[in-house]
Amino acid sequence: MRRLVTAIILSAIALSVAATPLRILYTNDLHLRFERLGGLATAIRQEREAARGSVLLLDAGDTWQDFRRPVAAVWGAESMVEWMNAVAYDAMAIGNHDLCWPTKKLEALSGLASFHLLCANLTPITGLEAPFEPCAIVTSGSLRVLIIGGVTEELLPYHDLPWLVYSAPEISMANEVARAGDDVDVIIGLVHLPVQDSIRLAEQIPEIDLWITGHSHESTEQPVQVGEALVVQAGAFGGRLGVLDLDIDPATGDVELEAHKQIAIETETSSLPREGLRSLLLVFAAMLATAAIMLL
Amino acid sequence: MGACLLVLASLACALVAAPAGPWLGLPQAGVQGDAGDSTITWASFPATHLAVSRTLAEWAEVAVSISRASLFDPALHLVLTQATFPLVVGAAIHTDSIDFLASLHLGPVRIDAGRSWGETPWRRVTLRFSAKAYLSMVVGLEERKQGTSLLAGIQLRRGLAGVSLLVGRSGWRIECAVVLR
Numbered sequence: 054m055r056r057l058v059t060a061i062i063l064s065a066i067a068l069s070v071a072a073t074p075l076r077i078l079y080t081n082d083l084h085l086r087f088e089r090l091g092g093l094a095t096a097i098r099q100e101r102e103a104a105r106g107s108v109l110l111l112d113a114g115d116t117w118q119d120f121r122r123p124v125a126a127v128w129g130a131e132s133m134v135e136w137m138n139a140v141a142y143d144a145m146a147i148g149n150h151d152l153c154w155p156t157k158k159l160e161a162l163s164g165l166a167s168f169h170l171l172c173a174n175l176t177p178i179t180g181l182e183a184p185f186e187p188c189a190i191v192t193s194g195s196l197r198v199l200i201i202g203g204v205t206e207e208l209l210p211y212h213d214l215p216w217l218v219y220s221a222p223e224i225s226m227a228n229e230v231a232r233a234g235d236d237v238d239v240i241i242g243l244v245h246l247p248v249q250d251s252i253r254l255a256e257q258i259p260e261i262d263l264w265i266t267g268h269s270h271e272s273t274e275q276p277v278q279v280g281e282a283l284v285v286q287a288g289a290f291g292g293r294l295g296v297l298d299l300d301i302d303p304a305t306g307d308v309e310l311e312a313h314k315q316i317a318i319e320t321e322t323s324s325l326p327r328e329g330l331r332s333l334l335l336v337f338a339a340m341l342a343t344a345a346i347m348l349l
Numbered sequence: 350m351g352a353c354l355l356v357l358a359s360l361a362c363a364l365v366a367a368p369a370g371p372w373l374g375l376p377q378a379g380v381q382g383d384a385g386d387s388t389i390t391w392a393s394f395p396a397t398h399l400a401v402s403r404t405l406a407e408w409a410e411v412a413v414s415i416s417r418a419s420l421f422d423p424a425l426h427l428v429l430t431q432a433t434f435p436l437v438v439g440a441a442i443h444t445d446s447i448d449f450l451a452s453l454h455l456g457p458v459r460i461d462a463g464r465s466w467g468e469t470p471w472r473r474v475t476l477r478f479s480a481k482a483y484l485s486m487v488v489g490l491e492e493r494k495q496g497t498s499l500l501a502g503i504q505l506r507r508g509l510a511g512v513s514l515l516v517g518r519s520g521w522r523i524e525c526a527v528v529l530r
Binding site: 120126127149150153154155156157158160177178180181184206208209210211212213214215216217218219335336339340342343346347 | 367368369370407430431432433434435436438449451453454455456457459462464472474477479481482483485504506508509511530
């Protein structure tokens with residue numbers, strides 16, 4: 054009996070030693086809400102410090118643009134990228150709003166970013182390069198993490214992006230999984246897609262361990278379990294920071310959910326940035342001039 | 350001489366990665382393709398014509414149109430503002446008219462407005478909605494000498510080529526265009 058207990062304890066210790074902890078911090082649909090970035094930065098720093106192991110910071114897109122706020126429709130993407138660089142994001146999926154910027158500006162933003170900009174299901178026509186990658190392998194501690202981007206087909210500015218071809222994410226993302234082979238410990242789908250669409254994808258591509266989603270502005274208080282995979286989303290407008298603790302066994306590829314929470318972020322009062330106001334006034338002046346020319 | 354200048358100016362432009370598409374039936378603020386690209390357009394309106402244009406820079410494009418009425422009808426398209434995005438303002442200078450063009454880019458929706466001063470003046474506002482990569486729907490109002498009329502149609506795209514079918518008071522308008530890299 055004593056031998057059996059000892060064996061069980063030793064096995065448990067061996068298992069716990071084999072599992073590597075990974076904390077994933079995630080956001081989505083920030084939509085240039087600068088008034089929440091201070092609170093988000095504080096929460097990100099605190100959660101990094103409290104982590105048991107290595108940390109990844111990921112964003113599921115719609116981060117650089119918003120038509121609902123006049124200033125966010127004309128200004129702010131560069132400042133947002135600078136903030137994302139400062140808090141050390143590892144990767145961001147491109148969202149439909151982010152694609153509303155002109156291609157040249159997207160190229161400039163991509164060049165400014167010190168993190169991976171991802172989308173697997175928009176591919177350029179032959180001979181051209183996109184300002185984003187389909188996927189990236191990020192080394193976090195001793196773990197090799199494959200992150201694959203994806204975007205919704207809804208509300209894309211197709212007529213302004215004739216050189217990009219949309220393909221079904223279940224095909225393009227599965228291709229990236231196959232291309233990576235067994236060379237990675239964890240696979241994350243970082244997708245600007247609603248939770249329901251991501252659940253469908255999780256059923257179709259069971260190799261992906263975690264789906265961090267966006268677009269639908271939903272909050273998953275607890276991760277949605279789809280087979281072995283988890284699906285999460287953290288609301289919108291920087292109101293929540295998702296914190297996901299995983300234990301990963303590199304030998305077997307098993308990913309265990311250790312803990313999950315979403316931290317509410319307070320809004321800070323912030324004045325309109327002078328540069329943003331100037332850009333907005335310039336656009337309004339151009340609109341008024343256009344209206345005058347059309348009507349007079 | 351004009352053609353030589355056009356070729357020389359085109360060669361001076363560097364190629365970049367992401368070209369705009371053809372206008373498909375309705376001139377708009379902007380250029381077709383990217384610097385160094387050529388666009389070939391066949392259109393049934395205002396008279397059946399073939400146009401070849403060359404984009405010199407992201408703010409300039411020259412075009413030559415050939416029809417039964419005129420064997421050489423040059424035009425210069427200019428983008429006047431880019432700093433005011435999502436509003437882009439442009440102009441087109443023809444031998445017999447000047448067009449003012451403005452495009453408001455709102456993601457899957459784009460509002461194009463324009464007017465022309467010259468022999469056949471017109472004013473037009475259209476709304477374009479792209480639900481799919483290959484399909485846009487267009488509705489709008491157009492004012493010509495004959496009066497104001499509703500304009501509606503579809504545009505089908507594949508990469509840098511497309512077909513446009515528009516109907517208004519003046520009848521059907523068909524256009525096929527391709528940007529050559």
